[in-house]
Amino acid sequence: MMSEKSKPRIGVYVCHCGTNIAATVDVEAVAEYAQNLPGVVQARHYTYMCSDPGQTLIKEDCRALGLNRVVVASCSPRMHEPTFRAAAQEGGVNSYRTEMANIREQCSWVHHDKEAATRKAKVLVASAVAKVTHLEPLEEREAGVHPGTLVIGGGVAGLSAALDVAEAGFPAYIVEKSDRLGGHVAELGHTFPDLEPTADWLAPLIRRVEEHPAITVMLDAQVEEVAGFVGNFEVTVLQGGQAQQIDVGTIVIATGYQLFDPSRKPEFGYGRYPGVLTTWELEQRLATGDLVVAGRAPQDVAFIKCVGSRDIQLGNPYCSRVCCMVAAKQAQMVRQALPETRVTVFYIDVRAFGKRGEEFYDEAREAGVRYRRGNVSEVYRRGERLVLRVEDTFLRRTVEHETDMVVLAVGMEPRDDTGVISALLKLPRSADGFFLEAHPKLGPVDTTTNGVFLAGCCQAPKDIPDTVAQAKAAASSALIPLIRGTVPVISETAIVDAELCAGCGMCVDVCPYGAPALDPLWGVSRINAVLCKGCGACAVTCPSKAICLQQFTPEQIMAQVDVLTV
Amino acid sequence: MQDIQQFANEIGLDLDLLACIQCGKCSGGCPVSITTALNIRFLVYESLLDALPELVHMEELWDCTCCFTCVERCPKDVRPAELIITLRNQLVESGKIPGTIGEALMGIFRQGNPLGLAREDRALWAEGLDVKPAREGCDTLLFTCCYSAYDVQSQPATKALVRILHAAGVDLGYLGTEETCCGNEVKRVGEKAMFDEMLVEEGKALLESVGARCIVTTSPHCYNTFKNEYGLEGIEVLHYTQVLARLLEEGQLKLSVPVEKTVTYHDPCFLGKQNKVFDEPRAVLRAIPGLNFVEMDRIRERSLCCEGGGGRMWFEGTNTEDRLAFQRVQEAVDTGAEVLAVACPFCLAMLADAAKVKGLEEQLKVMDISELVVQALGDGG
Ligand code: SF4
Ligand code: SF4
Numbered sequence: 035m036m037s038e039k040s041k042p043r044i045g046v047y048v049c050h051c052g053t054n055i056a057a058t059v060d061v062e063a064v065a066e067y068a069q070n071l072p073g074v075v076q077a078r079h080y081t082y083m084c085s086d087p088g089q090t091l092i093k094e095d096c097r098a099l100g101l102n103r104v105v106v107a108s109c110s111p112r113m114h115e116p117t118f119r120a121a122a123q124e125g126g127v128n129s130y131r132t133e134m135a136n137i138r139e140q141c142s143w144v145h146h147d148k149e150a151a152t153r154k155a156k157v158l159v160a161s162a163v164a165k166v167t168h169l170e171p172l173e174e175r176e177a178g179v180h181p182g183t184l185v186i187g188g189g190v191a192g193l194s195a196a197l198d199v200a201e202a203g204f205p206a207y208i209v210e211k212s213d214r215l216g217g218h219v220a221e222l223g224h225t226f227p228d229l230e231p232t233a234d235w236l237a238p239l240i241r242r243v244e245e246h247p248a249i250t251v252m253l254d255a256q257v258e259e260v261a262g263f264v265g266n267f268e269v270t271v272l273q274g275g276q277a278q279q280i281d282v283g284t285i286v287i288a289t290g291y292q293l294f295d296p297s298r299k300p301e302f303g304y305g306r307y308p309g310v311l312t313t314w315e316l317e318q319r320l321a322t323g324d325l326v327v328a329g330r331a332p333q334d335v336a337f338i339k340c341v342g343s344r345d346i347q348l349g350n351p352y353c354s355r356v357c358c359m360v361a362a363k364q365a366q367m368v369r370q371a372l373p374e375t376r377v378t379v380f381y382i383d384v385r386a387f388g389k390r391g392e393e394f395y396d397e398a399r400e401a402g403v404r405y406r407r408g409n410v411s412e413v414y415r416r417g418e419r420l421v422l423r424v425e426d427t428f429l430r431r432t433v434e435h436e437t438d439m440v441v442l443a444v445g446m447e448p449r450d451d452t453g454v455i456s457a458l459l460k461l462p463r464s465a466d467g468f469f470l471e472a473h474p475k476l477g478p479v480d481t482t483t484n485g486v487f488l489a490g491c492c493q494a495p496k497d498i499p500d501t502v503a504q505a506k507a508a509a510s511s512a513l514i515p516l517i518r519g520t521v522p523v524i525s526e527t528a529i530v531d532a533e534l535c536a537g538c539g540m541c542v543d544v545c546p547y548g549a550p551a552l553d554p555l556w557g558v559s560r561i562n563a564v565l566c567k568g569c570g571a572c573a574v575t576c577p578s579k580a581i582c583l584q585q586f587t588p589e590q591i592m593a594q595v596d597v598l599t600v
Numbered sequence: 601m602q603d604i605q606q607f608a609n610e611i612g613l614d615l616d617l618l619a620c621i622q623c624g625k626c627s628g629g630c631p632v633s634i635t636t637a638l639n640i641r642f643l644v645y646e647s648l649l650d651a652l653p654e655l656v657h658m659e660e661l662w663d664c665t666c667c668f669t670c671v672e673r674c675p676k677d678v679r680p681a682e683l684i685i686t687l688r689n690q691l692v693e694s695g696k697i698p699g700t701i702g703e704a705l706m707g708i709f710r711q712g713n714p715l716g717l718a719r720e721d722r723a724l725w726a727e728g729l730d731v732k733p734a735r736e737g738c739d740t741l742l743f744t745c746c747y748s749a750y751d752v753q754s755q756p757a758t759k760a761l762v763r764i765l766h767a768a769g770v771d772l773g774y775l776g777t778e779e780t781c782c783g784n785e786v787k788r789v790g791e792k793a794m795f796d797e798m799l800v801e802e803g804k805a806l807l808e809s810v811g812a813r814c815i816v817t818t819s820p821h822c823y824n825t826f827k828n829e830y831g832l833e834g835i836e837v838l839h840y841t842q843v844l845a846r847l848l849e850e851g852q853l854k855l856s857v858p859v860e861k862t863v864t865y866h867d868p869c870f871l872g873k874q875n876k877v878f879d880e881p882r883a884v885l886r887a888i889p890g891l892n893f894v895e896m897d898r899i900r901e902r903s904l905c906c907e908g909g910g911g912r913m914w915f916e917g918t919n920t921e922d923r924l925a926f927q928r929v930q931e932a933v934d935t936g937a938e939v940l941a942v943a944c945p946f947c948l949a950m951l952a953d954a955a956k957v958k959g960l961e962e963q964l965k966v967m968d969i970s971e972l973v974v975q976a977l978g979d980g981g
Binding site: 407412426 | 619621622623624625626627628629630634639641642669673674675676677897898900901902
């Protein structure tokens with residue numbers, strides 16, 4: 035039902051997107067066509083509708099022509115719907131009375147025939163105009179925010195994120211699975227690219243966290259359940275068999291990684307020969323100074339790189355990013371400890387990126403570490419010694435390199451419990467199993483769940499400086515809702531027509547967010563608009579057709595579809 | 601020269617040269633990379649750059665044993681050995697193949713076996729063993745490798761296997777002179793057309809026509825191609841060591857006579873590396889009473905190739921002085937074993953021959969697993 039004062043006065047704005055749209059779609063013809071559609075007062079085309087002048091065009095038309103609805107024919111709403119809604123709102127049009135026709139991804143980018151593409155663009159615009167005609171104004175809504183951030187994981191990423199949140203004046207809660215802080219890094223004796231003792235900087239970081247009045251550290255603890263949404267998360271944490279609830283506004287995931295298990299590469303004989311160890315095990319040996327193999331100091335030590343990384347067959351196609359530098363570090367340290375020992379690093383590529391990376395690689399070679407190019411294919415025994423069978427690709431010859439100690443530079447993998455966290459917070463994972471960021475460039479710490487951010491190696495392998503940088507970025511993003519104090523919540527929620535509701539409760543079962551509940555007194559469904567995410571699952575399930583999703587009512591959808599079938 | 605990748609696509613071989621990062625994992629693990637001129641990594645590189653030399657001058661193309669170590673280990677799933685098969689295919693198409701390989705192919709074409717021996721003689725080994733003709737219907741169909749059937753060195757193992765299966769009460773049938781070479785090596789020497797159009801097409805129909813529940817092969821090579829390449833329907837393909845391990849576990853096969861020998865085992869590439877059957881042959885050996893089982897160093901995924909696969913039974917190779925089988929028998933001797941057990945007629949031929957050449961015959965006997973098992977059978981044996 036349309037009220038008198040909302041008699042449609044529609045503005046249509048066709049975007050060229052440079053040549054992205056204009057090269058394939060005759061934008062002028064589309065605008066001309068739109069001008070004659072019912073309810074359309076003004077139709078224009080412009081190079082970039084999302085630019086400042088483009089937005090100004092919309093705002094000024096809204097005011098000058100008394101528009102009450104806006105259609106923008108441009109790209110996918112994913113990117114710019116908020117932009118155009120804001121422009122309409124500024125022009126005095128309710129932002130929920132805007133509609134986008136996607137004539138780029140769904141038209142110009144996928145077609146070649148200009149005439150046909152133009153025809154399709156016209157139909158898409160007509161469809162959007164038909165829908166916008168039926169759109170009702172909705173209220174902008176906001177919810178309050180629990181001041182505080184939950185940080186899952188107490189490694190370097192979690193520590194850094196929690197500290198920034200706390201320094202900004204908000205409570206931070208670190209939930210750590212193990213019985214200590216510091217994560218994997220706490221087990222590293224020294225770090226690249228300066229061979230600095232790890233404890234020199236890690237211990238003060240841990241102390242600052244432990245002593246900070248705004249930080250609560252929970253060890254031997256894990257997150258059991260997460261309810262709510264950005265600004266209003268209710269987190270159940272299990273610690274020592276005790277469950278407790280923590281209310282926070284935002285969550286930072288800093289769960290880290292697990293090391294590759296080299297017994298999955300049987301050709302290296304890991305677990306079979308005592309002389310074959312991982313870089314992780316050598317790290318502990320270097321710390322204690324015990325480098326003895328088979329009763330004596332090794333005459334020869336050989337490193338094998340990329341173990342468990344860059345391997346499609348294993349399902350780990352990615353580069354773990356730190357192993358090259360770890361090998362360079364340990365090779366130098368072995369040379370320092372045992373100056374008589376020959377140390378060779380077998381590599382496919384040397385990836386020495388980042389600040390001081392290449393210089394550190396130079397230092398390793400200056401220290402007498404030999405670099406030979408070839409991916410070691412297998413390890414076997416010859417008498418007391420071990421043999422690496424490898425093609426030196428520069429010599430173009432397969433050689434048997436006799437050695438005493440083989441060090442496998444093992445890569446990083448997503449933790450086995452990544453799936454648990456991903457289920458708790460409904461977070462997608464990339465094909466390699468790590469958590470998926472919202473956008474590879476523009477949202478590297480964000481996730482598709484609002485208010486949940488990623489830090490460190492749970493997102494992808496990275497070194498300590500990158501981990502800390504990402505943790506600080508995640509903290510600052512996590513602080514935004516806390517500082518604002520409110521979060522916008524969607525307005526396109528589902529509503530129940532109590533007259534039609536039979537009280538069957540199927541909506542209650544089907545809603546993933548727990549928004550509907552049966553009214554104990556009346557026995558009909560009521561939807562909690564704060565919890566509703568507007569997914570529409572209830573609306574399509576309801577056998578009595580008592581639920582409709584605002585902005586997607588049958589009337590609105592049918593109007594949109596009817597035009598398409600013309 | 602035609603684009604190799606394109607050519608491989610055309611003939612349906614699984615190859616992705618563009619994925620190669622020239623890491624050398626393939627060449628480093630290739631068993632013949634030290635003893636011959638074959639450099640599989642460099643071959644991939646030359647193919648990628650369209651810079652291959654004249655194929656006829658690359659004798660080392662025939663050195664590849666198709667052990668597929670390179671395929672198993674390549675981190676980028678390039679399947680480098682398929683490149684060799686592709687190149688061999690080009691040579692086959694133009695008729696430029698080593699004479700001995702040509703003869704073997706002719707033997708298969710005419711008589712159904714690479715030895716060129718008369719088809720009518722294929723079942724001579726089975727005389728007196730009372731093996732039921734498969735046509736009468738059977739639960740388990742025995743498929744003998746051409747070498748198991750014709751080669752006097754292999755025949756004792758074939759006979760032993762029949763005795764064991766009979767003793768365990770297996771309802772066994774045999775196709776006899778109807779049997780034709782499985783073509784596993786035919787495909788690998790590059791004779792794709794003969795493999796597809798003659799051997800698989802006719803062989804598949806023949807094998808399925810018996811109506812058996814499973815096929816048991818004497819050779820890992822037949823096992824490999826039946827299981828992975830024939831697309832057989834409704835029939836399980838098993839290597840005989842898998843069948844024996846199952847019969848032992850279910851208690852149908854009982855071994856009671858002690859075989860007081862120290863035995864080590866050599867993993868065949870087509871059974872181990874390529875099909876991951878590592879445990880069953882060991883389980884069978886361990887079930888023999890009195891037998892002292894010892895392992896060599898290079899076993900399972902790291903087993904050393906005997907150099908009998910990929911057509912090398914029909915082609916000497918360029919490394920006659922320096923065979924891998926020589927190293928292998930020495931390694932077996934070093935474990936203190938008196939018997940080197942094998943599970944493949946090619947391994948048997950290569951390793952027994954190496955023991956002879958190296959003068960180790962007195963110390964080391966190369967035997968098929970079934971020859972050991974048959975000794976442990978009680979009365980029925
Ligand atoms: S192992 Fe694979 S990626 Fe490496 S050189 Fe060989 S074919 Fe190329
Ligand atoms: S199949 Fe075996 S012999 Fe042939 S190239 Fe590969 S590793 Fe070498």
